[in-house]
Amino acid sequence: MSDIIRRDPRAEWIARNRLHPLHAAMQPALHSWMGPNGVIRKSLHGVGFIGPNGLKRIDRSGAQQGGAVKRTAAVEVQLPLHQVTAPAFYINVVPDMVGGRLSSHDRDLLGLARQLAGSDGAVLAVVFGEHKESAFATAGVDRLLVLDGHEFDGYSPEQRVHGLRAVDNQYNPRHWLLPDSRSGGGELGRRFAASLKERPATRVWQIKDGACIGRAGAGQEDLARPLPRLILAAAECADPVSETRHEVLPMELSTPLARSLPRIEDLGAVAVDPAAIPMAEAEFIFSGGNGVKDWALFHQTAAALGATEGASRVAVDDGFMARDRQVGASGTWVTARVYVAVGISGAIQHLQGIGACDKVVAINLDPGCDMIKRADLSVIGESAAILQALIAAVEAYRNGAKRDAA
Structure with a gap:
């Protein structure tokens, strides 16, 4: 076999052309990247490739030398199943489940629980109320316990x-893990620790050799302490599970959960002006670009949806939106759970700014633009007609809900 590295000019051209349909498939895997909190994340699995049986293979033939990755046709891989028939202990995780789904913080937490469980323990996820998540198996959950009931709706710490x-009394887990977040995990973890009369470890970002390291001093210092039973972990505390799938066996409490008399009554969410929410903290962003011709209709649609308004750089430069509403690498990096792009073609700087968004919806006339390729849901058509239909659908839904309530 010749040692000469052969070049593929067509593959190199596709790798440079971000508009080509195969552009994403021709990009080499990142070995390191910067997370949302400025922490450099490194992938220990960046070398090699996944074989047809879901096992990691290392290419020692030299095909990957100089960053030239051997590219093959993508195939659907069935990940190996990790089973724990008789767990020696449990690692309990209480994810935030914002919107009924696992967030990136929740997945980092499950990755940390997987490390603590090892091969003998099982990760038990405790979820309150109904959920919409269907990817517990690939997130590292061995057992799933759903505590359902109206008493867990809304704010019910x-x-x-x-x-x-009740779960602690029945399963006696080795560790409890909760996200140290503003979405409820931080408060719930501290209340739970006070109830157990235990001192938790907070803002933990690393666990190693029986000790944990957490942020202290307004995030400027690290505090190391022995690993406690109750851990409140920060984002990026561990790499999420990516190479195994798990059983997700359903679990139940042996005795019915006795109802407690709450001292806190949830009166519902407080109405907040979406325009007052900072772009970096908004969870629902309705963004307009050069394709928007009727900006009055755009503002009316955003008000009907209750979304925070955003814009592309072109719309801001043309004076249709304020500069603090600009989304992208040259504006504000956003982490919305839903991002709706109206008439935005998808410049590279804009796509960088919405890279951390969960779900992206694109409304555009051009079915081949970059935003359509990035979107999870695309609507091809004239924006004015689509926005009018969207307003009518929202009003019909709200009128129907009012009739059902009456």
């Missing part, structure tokens, strides 16, 4: 602590 106490 006392009832949730009562439920966690």
Whole structure:
């Protein structure tokens, strides 16, 4: 076999042309990248490739020398199943489940739990109420316990602590892991720790050799301490599970959960002006670009949806939106759960700014633009007609809900 490295000019051209349909498939895997909190994440699995049986293979033939990755046709891989028939212990995880789905913070937490469980333990996820998640198996969950009931709806920290106490009495886990977040995990974890009369480790970002390291001093210092039973972990505390799938066996409490008399009553969410929400913290962004011709209709649609308004750089430069509403690498990096792009073609700087968004919806006339390729859901057509239909659908839904309530 010749040692000469052969070049493929066509493959190199596709790798440079971001508009080509095969552009994404021709990009080499990243070995390191910067996370949303400025922490450099490294992939220990960046070398090699996944074989047809889901096993990691290392290419020692030299085909990957100089960054030239051997590219083959993508095939659907069935990940190996990780089973724990008789767990020696449990690692309990209480994810935030914002919107009924696992967030990136939740997945990092499950990755950390997987490390603590090893091969003998099982990761038990405790979820409150109904959920929409269908990817527990690939997130590292071995057992799933759903505490369902109306008493867990809305803001109900006392009832949730009562439920966690029941789970703790039955399963006696080795560790409890909760996300140290503003979405409920931070408060719930501290209330649960006070109920157990235990001192938790907070803002933990690393666990190693029986000790944990957490942020302290307004994030300027690290505090190391022995690993406690209750851990409140920060984002990027571990790499999420990516190479195995798990059983997700359903679990139940042996005794019915006794109802507790709550001292806190949830009166519902407080109405907040979407325009007052900072772009970096908004969860629902309705963004307009050069393809928007009727900006009054755009503002009317955003108000009907209750979304925070955003814009592309072109729309801001043309004076249709304020500079603080600009989304992208040259504006604000956003992490919305839903991002709706109206008339935005998808410049590379804009796509970088929405890279951390969960779901992207694109409304555009051009079915081949980059935003359509990035979107999870695309609507091809004139934006004015689509926005009018969207307003009518929202009003019909709200009128129907009012009639059902009456």
